[in-house]
Amino acid sequence: MIVGKVVGNVVCTPKHPALIGIRLLLIRQYVSGQPKGLMVAGDPLQTAGAGEFVYLVDSSEAAASFRRGKVPVDLAVVGIIDRYNSTKCTLT
Amino acid sequence: MIVGKVVGNVVCTPKHPALIGIRLLLIRQYVSGQPKGLMVAGDPLQTAGAGEFVYLVDSSEAAASFRRGKVPVDLAVVGIIDRYNSTKCTLT
Amino acid sequence: MIVGKVVGNVVCTPKHPALIGIRLLLIRQYVSGQPKGLMVAGDPLQTAGAGEFVYLVDSSEAAASFRRGKVPVDLAVVGIIDRYNSTKCTLT
Amino acid sequence: MIVGKVVGNVVCTPKHPALIGIRLLLIRQYVSGQPKGLMVAGDPLQTAGAGEFVYLVDSSEAAASFRRGKVPVDLAVVGIIDRYNSTKCTLT
Amino acid sequence: MIVGKVVGNVVCTPKHPALIGIRLLLIRQYVSGQPKGLMVAGDPLQTAGAGEFVYLVDSSEAAASFRRGKVPVDLAVVGIIDRYNSTKCTLT
Known part of the structure; x- marks a missing residue:
C-alpha cells in the first residue's frame, strides 16, 4: 500500500463512460x-482534501474499492492517515 | 494511473485474434x-489524438475497459486530461 | 514474496468501510x-510484532488472505520467518 | 504493453503440467x-521468429491469451510489430 | 517470467493457514x-533443488499454480531450465 499526500485534482471531459462521477486526485507519493x-x-x-496524507491501494483492489462494477481505475485512496507509531522511521 | 502524451501509433498484421480492431497508440510517459x-x-x-495528454490504467482494468471479453491489453487510455489544479506541481 | 521487518503501525480514522477491523503495520522492506x-x-x-521478520504477498493474493470479501489491501503479512537455510546469502 | 525483440528460446523438461506444449521465447526488452x-x-x-520485434502483455492478460484454462505464464507475445508512425521517437 | 537460481529455503512456524504444506524456496534472481x-x-x-536455474511466474498465476484454492503466494517456480538457445545473449 502506497503512502502519498493530496496535492490537487485532475479534470477531463472526454473519458471512459465507467469513469463518470469518479473524482480524480493528484497525489505526491512519499517513500x-x-x-x-x-x-x-x-x-x-x-473526503480526502489537499495537504492530507493518505494511503492507497493499486490494481484490482483499487477498481473494486468503488463498489460499482468494472471501474477503469488502478490506484485509489482508501484511508486518511491520522498518525503512525514507530520510534525508528519517518513515514510522512 | 499513468499520465502520458500520445506521440504516434503502432501497426501489426500478425496478432492475437482478440486484438483485431483494437487501436494501438504510442505513448510517451510523463512522470x-x-x-x-x-x-x-x-x-x-x-478519440485520443497525437499531442494530447491522457491518463491510462494498467493490468486487468485495462483489459476490462474494452468491454468485449478477454482482450490481451495491459495498458489503456481511459481519459483525456483537460486541466489539473495544483499550486505546487507540474503534471504535464 | 517480499521480506520485511515490522517497525510500527498506522492509525487512520476516515477510511474505506471494508478496511474496518484490519490491522495496518508499518514494514521496512529488506532486499x-x-x-x-x-x-x-x-x-x-x-500476531506479527515489532522487530519480527515477516514475508508478505502483494496484489489480489493480499486481498484474498483476509478471507472476507473484497478488502482494499494490496500487501499482507502471511508468515513470520523463523529461519532460513542458505550457505551463500543473507536474507534478513 | 512491452516491446521486445525475439532473441532465442528456452527449453525445460521438468515443468508445471499446465506448461506442456507452451513455446517459451527469449526476449530482449526495448525501452x-x-x-x-x-x-x-x-x-x-x-509464429514469432528470431529477430522480430513483438509486443507483449503481462500478468493475467498473458495467462488468458492462451485460451486454455489457467496457464502459469505472466508474459506473452500478442503481436508482431510491422511498423509504427511517429515523427518524434524511436520504438524499436 | 522471472529467471532465478535456487539458493536455499525458508522456514516459518506462524503462518497463514492456506500456506501450510507449501514449500518456500530462497531464489537469487538473474537478470x-x-x-x-x-x-x-x-x-x-x-522438485527444484539448490543450484538449479528455474523460471518463475508472479501474481495470480503464481497463486493458481498450486491448484488448491486461494494460496497467498505471489511468486512460484513453474519450470527448471535445461538449456536455452541464443547466439547473442546469456540468460543464466
Whole structure:
C-alpha cells in the first residue's frame, strides 16, 4: 500500500463512460518520508482534501474499492492517515 | 494511473485474434511533468489524438475497459486530461 | 514474496468501510539483507510484532488472505520467518 | 504493453503440467528504442521468429491469451510489430 | 517470467493457514545473466533443488499454480531450465 499526500485534482471531459462521477486526485507519493513522483488516483471516500496524507491501494483492489462494477481505475485512496507509531522511521 | 502524451501509433498484421480492431497508440510517459520512456497502449475511447495528454490504467482494468471479453491489453487510455489544479506541481 | 521487518503501525480514522477491523503495520522492506523503503501492509495473522521478520504477498493474493470479501489491501503479512537455510546469502 | 525483440528460446523438461506444449521465447526488452534486460515469454501466436520485434502483455492478460484454462505464464507475445508512425521517437 | 537460481529455503512456524504444506524456496534472481536480489517463492513442482536455474511466474498465476484454492503466494517456480538457445545473449 502506497503512502502519498493530496496535492490537487485532475479534470477531463472526454473519458471512459465507467469513469463518470469518479473524482480524480493528484497525489505526491512519499517513500520512507521523502516526496517522490506524482500520481493520479481515484477517490472512493470522497473526503480526502489537499495537504492530507493518505494511503492507497493499486490494481484490482483499487477498481473494486468503488463498489460499482468494472471501474477503469488502478490506484485509489482508501484511508486518511491520522498518525503512525514507530520510534525508528519517518513515514510522512 | 499513468499520465502520458500520445506521440504516434503502432501497426501489426500478425496478432492475437482478440486484438483485431483494437487501436494501438504510442505513448510517451510523463512522470511529474518530465518525459520518460515510450509505451504501447490500447485506445478504448477511439478519440485520443497525437499531442494530447491522457491518463491510462494498467493490468486487468485495462483489459476490462474494452468491454468485449478477454482482450490481451495491459495498458489503456481511459481519459483525456483537460486541466489539473495544483499550486505546487507540474503534471504535464 | 517480499521480506520485511515490522517497525510500527498506522492509525487512520476516515477510511474505506471494508478496511474496518484490519490491522495496518508499518514494514521496512529488506532486499538481500539490506533495509530499504517503508511500506504499509495489512495483517491477517494478527500476531506479527515489532522487530519480527515477516514475508508478505502483494496484489489480489493480499486481498484474498483476509478471507472476507473484497478488502482494499494490496500487501499482507502471511508468515513470520523463523529461519532460513542458505550457505551463500543473507536474507534478513 | 512491452516491446521486445525475439532473441532465442528456452527449453525445460521438468515443468508445471499446465506448461506442456507452451513455446517459451527469449526476449530482449526495448525501452524507447534501447535494448534492455532479457525476459522469458510464452508465445500463443506460435509464429514469432528470431529477430522480430513483438509486443507483449503481462500478468493475467498473458495467462488468458492462451485460451486454455489457467496457464502459469505472466508474459506473452500478442503481436508482431510491422511498423509504427511517429515523427518524434524511436520504438524499436 | 522471472529467471532465478535456487539458493536455499525458508522456514516459518506462524503462518497463514492456506500456506501450510507449501514449500518456500530462497531464489537469487538473474537478470540478463547477472545475479540480482533475493526472493522467496513457492514451489508447486516440489522438485527444484539448490543450484538449479528455474523460471518463475508472479501474481495470480503464481497463486493458481498450486491448484488448491486461494494460496497467498505471489511468486512460484513453474519450470527448471535445461538449456536455452541464443547466439547473442546469456540468460543464466
